[in-house]
Amino acid sequence: RSGDGVPIPRGGSDVVWCSLPRGRERERQCRTQSQPSPARARRSFSPSPTRTTTQARALSSKGLKLEGGDAGAHLKHFKIYRWDPEEKQEPYMMTYTVDLNDCGPMVLDALLKIKNEQDPSLTFRRSCREGICGSCAMNIDGGNTLACLSYIDRSSKPSKVYPLPHMYVIKDLVPDLTNFYDQYRSIEPWLHEPEGAESLKANEGSGEYLQTREDRKKLDGMYECILCACCSTSCPSYWWNADSYLGPAVLMQAFRWIEDSRDSITKKRLEQLDDAFKLYRCHTIMNCSKTCPKHLNPGKAIAHIKKRMASLH
Incomplete structure (x- = not known):
């Protein structure tokens, strides 16, 4: 509008405020903000080529x-x-x-x-x-x-x-992951052989145990966990009770072994988690599932553990 201050860009980031009085369009009284022009900025802050x-x-x-x-x-x-x-x-x-x-x-x-x-x-x-x-x-x-x-x-x-x-x-x-790995060790993350396990092996002495495709498929979405601790350290419940609550990563790993048809201590694993803090500090905030870089769902695994826990009572 004639007579008002109009911002006119000059040299990119600088703003020039120009007053255009009626009848005197050629006469401009301009003032520039204190920010230096790009040319001056380059001269002032460009590192030497050497x-x-x-x-x-x-x-x-x-x-x-x-x-x-x-x-x-x-x-x-x-x-x-x-x-x-x-x-x-x-x-x-x-x-x-x-x-x-x-x-x-x-x-x-x-x-x-x-x-x-x-x-x-x-x-x-x-x-x-x-x-x-x-x-x-x-x-x-x-x-x-x-x-x-x-x-x-x-x-x-x-x-x-x-x-x-x-x-x-x-x-x-x-970060210091000592406590995190101690909690992981506490769930005994390895296969416990059942009595008479030799009958489950594909070939005697081969070291492999038979498992149906359906049972193997149940482990999808859990065995891919890489124990990066992104989920556990995003959980407010873990922030408050890191000394007693196992956290999403460890609990999902626990369910991975609970769900494995080749393992023989399923009941013992559930009994170890039957604690007011180890498992039940999870309040389904679901930060764990949102932040997992592998796109896994620890919250879902924890919910399945709670369902399985009902069989103990």
Whole structure:
């Protein structure tokens, strides 16, 4: 409208407010916001072509972000949880900048690039890089998942990476899974041979036990669990009672052995779970099923255990 301030874009991000009085369209009294123009910004913040990796690491150690770069660069900021028990410093978030045009598509690719090129002290677990081992489980942008299966959010919003929540931290993104594996060991996750088991073997001495296709199919959706602990660490009941509640991952593994037709201690397994905390702390919040990177349903397995438990009473 004539006589009003009209925003006119100049050079991309700058906004110029121009007043256009009636009858004096050629006379413009303009003022620009204090933000520098893109040209000035590039001159001020572009790294020198000869900047070395050592210099970049020095900036990162001071909590500075390395910005700028080639005109075609797609820069992405990652805010990563840092804590070293050997340093007398509270946990903090450090920001790293990665060019997505020179990086793989997964969050794990970005973490490896940061560790290899910017900060070798960054610590995290990883192994298979294809969603099989469960080593790289962490909290990415608010959800528990595997870094090797999580695509990088290519928007301008910084991505935040934390260790699995409500777990003791060994260093940076490495959680202490001692209690988790102790709970897993407590359910005796192996096959107990029944008396006269030799009659179940396909061939004497072969070590294989016969099972119908129908019985084998009952194990689908449970044996695929990779024990990454994403589900257990997303469960509020596990946060509150990690010392007594077994959690979704371990309970689903327990049901995997309860449901196995080749196992001989089904009743004993159920009796071991007949506890106010081990099993019944599950309140069907269902965070476990929503966050599982393998798309399994621990909540359903827990419900089946509760149904089977009714046979004991």
